[in-house]
Amino acid sequence: MANLETHRIPPRADSARPVRGEVCSPFGASAQAPVFFPAGKEIYAQGEKSGNLYKVEFGAVRVYRLLADGRRQISAFHLADEVFGFETDSTHHFFAEAICGTGIRVLRLSSFRDERAGELLPMALEGLIRTQEHLLVLGRQNAVERVAAFIADMSERQGGLPQVELPMSRADIADYLGLTIETVSRIFTRLKHKDVIRLPNLRSVEIVKWQVLQELAS
Amino acid sequence: MANLETHRIPPRADSARPVRGEVCSPFGASAQAPVFFPAGKEIYAQGEKSGNLYKVEFGAVRVYRLLADGRRQISAFHLADEVFGFETDSTHHFFAEAICGTGIRVLRLSSFRDERAGELLPMALEGLIRTQEHLLVLGRQNAVERVAAFIADMSERQGGLPQVELPMSRADIADYLGLTIETVSRIFTRLKHKDVIRLPNLRSVEIVKWQVLQELAS
DNA sequence: CGGCAATTTGAAGGCGCTCAAAAGTAGTGG
DNA sequence: CCACTACTTTTGAGCGCCTTCAAATTGCCG
Numbered sequence: 403m404a405n406l407e408t409h410r411i412p413p414r415a416d417s418a419r420p421v422r423g424e425v426c427s428p429f430g431a432s433a434q435a436p437v438f439f440p441a442g443k444e445i446y447a448q449g450e451k452s453g454n455l456y457k458v459e460f461g462a463v464r465v466y467r468l469l470a471d472g473r474r475q476i477s478a479f480h481l482a483d484e485v486f487g488f489e490t491d492s493t494h495h496f497f498a499e500a501i502c503g504t505g506i507r508v509l510r511l512s513s514f515r516d517e518r519a520g521e522l523l524p525m526a527l528e529g530l531i532r533t534q535e536h537l538l539v540l541g542r543q544n545a546v547e548r549v550a551a552f553i554a555d556m557s558e559r560q561g562g563l564p565q566v567e568l569p570m571s572r573a574d575i576a577d578y579l580g581l582t583i584e585t586v587s588r589i590f591t592r593l594k595h596k597d598v599i600r601l602p603n604l605r606s607v608e609i610v611k612w613q614v615l616q617e618l619a620s
Numbered sequence: 621m622a623n624l625e626t627h628r629i630p631p632r633a634d635s636a637r638p639v640r641g642e643v644c645s646p647f648g649a650s651a652q653a654p655v656f657f658p659a660g661k662e663i664y665a666q667g668e669k670s671g672n673l674y675k676v677e678f679g680a681v682r683v684y685r686l687l688a689d690g691r692r693q694i695s696a697f698h699l700a701d702e703v704f705g706f707e708t709d710s711t712h713h714f715f716a717e718a719i720c721g722t723g724i725r726v727l728r729l730s731s732f733r734d735e736r737a738g739e740l741l742p743m744a745l746e747g748l749i750r751t752q753e754h755l756l757v758l759g760r761q762n763a764v765e766r767v768a769a770f771i772a773d774m775s776e777r778q779g780g781l782p783q784v785e786l787p788m789s790r791a792d793i794a795d796y797l798g799l800t801i802e803t804v805s806r807i808f809t810r811l812k813h814k815d816v817i818r819l820p821n822l823r824s825v826e827i828v829k830w831q832v833l834q835e836l837a838s
Numbered sequence: 839c840g841g842c843a844a845t846t847t848g849a850a851g852g853c854g855c856t857c858a859a860a861a862g863t864a865g866t867g868g
Numbered sequence: 869c870c871a872c873t874a875c876t877t878t879t880g881a882g883c884g885c886c887t888t889c890a891a892a893t894t895g896c897c898g
Contacts, residue, residue, distance in 0.1 A: 467756045469838055475756040490745045496752070519737040523744060527708045530748045534695045534714070537751060538685045540758040541693040541798030545854065572877065580759030585854055587878055604877075620687055763886070790845065800887060805846055822845075822895070
């Protein structure tokens with residue numbers, strides 16, 4: 403199972419921040435050690451020069467945009483083994499932050515039109531499909547459906563087990579689902595009272611009734 | 621300007637439907653004539669075998685998903701010169717339909733991991749960025765902001781002129797913005813009364829106050 | 839002109855938000 | 869180990885935006 407504990411002791415607690423722009427190992431090669439980001443640390447920011455890709459070794463990442471008045475939309479969470487950071491031009495359009503202690507392997511790309519495009523395209527398309535699925539959730543599903551879909555999705559990405567670890571806060575979940583923290587909390591409570599889920603602690607969900615959860619997710 | 625008229629007489633009014641799976645010209649080559657789809661015609665459906673890419677020559681396309689109860693979310697509109705149809709596996713996850721009389725050039729791909737990935741990746745990323753921008757709109761913007769952003773986006777994609785042609789119905793716009801047709805209609809009317817836009821006819825918008833529209837789009 | 843569909847307009851209600859306060863959780867230091 | 873603090877999460881009450889349902893109007897094409 404992916405390591406999602408927020409307060410796990412990291413393999414390398416030193417290097418607080420990677421030096422972006424350094425030459426890193428080619429993709430797939432595992433000689434280069436991952437860089438460690440403590441909880442809340444920025445991985446890249448909107449407006450920064452891009453050109454790298456990032457692979458989550460352990461932990462979790464949130465990718466988001468901000469409106470001028472501070473409203474935030476998290477476009478994706480990335481868990482272990484997922485690749486993110488795709489950009490069209492040389493500038494980042496989003497922010498990326500470690501949610502908990504997170505190991506990131508960086509791949510420097512000279513150009514997106516390089517010889518590795520063949521390997522990269524399927525990963526980019528994976529993200530595209532996932533984002534389009536999320537559009538349906540935000541555009542056409544109500545609060546219960548959104549939360550149910552979120553829990554089901556997190557479970558699937560962690561191996562389909564009933565025990566689901568949530569590295570992110572309620573605020574993160576809310577900003578991912580286009581809801582408020584209060585609404586997210588209320589739905590969790592409602593699902594708990596209906597015995598669809600159990601909440602062993604703040605960062606864990608146990609799915610009790612898979613069938614019902616799936617139906618609620620529509 | 622892109623040709624967006626719904627009832628334009630097409631160059632080839634015969635072939636109502638392309639035969640999918642046929643060998644088509646390599647991408648970029650223009651020898652192969654585009655296939656014509658009349659308004660409302662399905663280009664591909666969810667669950668169908670994929671493997672092709674589609675380039676809009678003229679007209680407009682809507683790509684969408686459906687929930688079991690019929691709720692629809694349009695994930696993207698595609699206008700002239702845009703490429704769509706990217707999929708991870710060999711099955712379509714979405715529906716694609718011509719909005720108005722539309723010419724489509726089909727590119728058959730033997731594999732997404734083929735030698736053209738270098739050209740394809742930037743196009744896929746273009747769509748990814750656009751979809752992620754749309755997530756922000758659906759997740760965190762209110763009805764006025766959504767409609768304003770939509771009008772501004774359509775204008776930009778048609779050259780930034782104040783005269784904007786809307787090939788799609790109010791229902792399409794609503795299903796793209798995650799609203800109801802009534803709300804979309806009300807917002808259009810409100811913007812008209814505030815002299816931000818004019819509505820010469822049902823399928824046209826004239827942007828009168830760019831500044832105000834941009835501010836409303838946040 | 840007449841018929842049908844799309845759009846607009848109106849009225850009422852509900853879902854999720856805002857504001858507010860209580861309860862729970864974690865980290866720190868005595 | 870417990871007290872203290874700061875923060876997150878939960879719970880409550882009231883409201884507002886958008887939806888739902890309904891009807892009028894407009895636009896289109898025979």
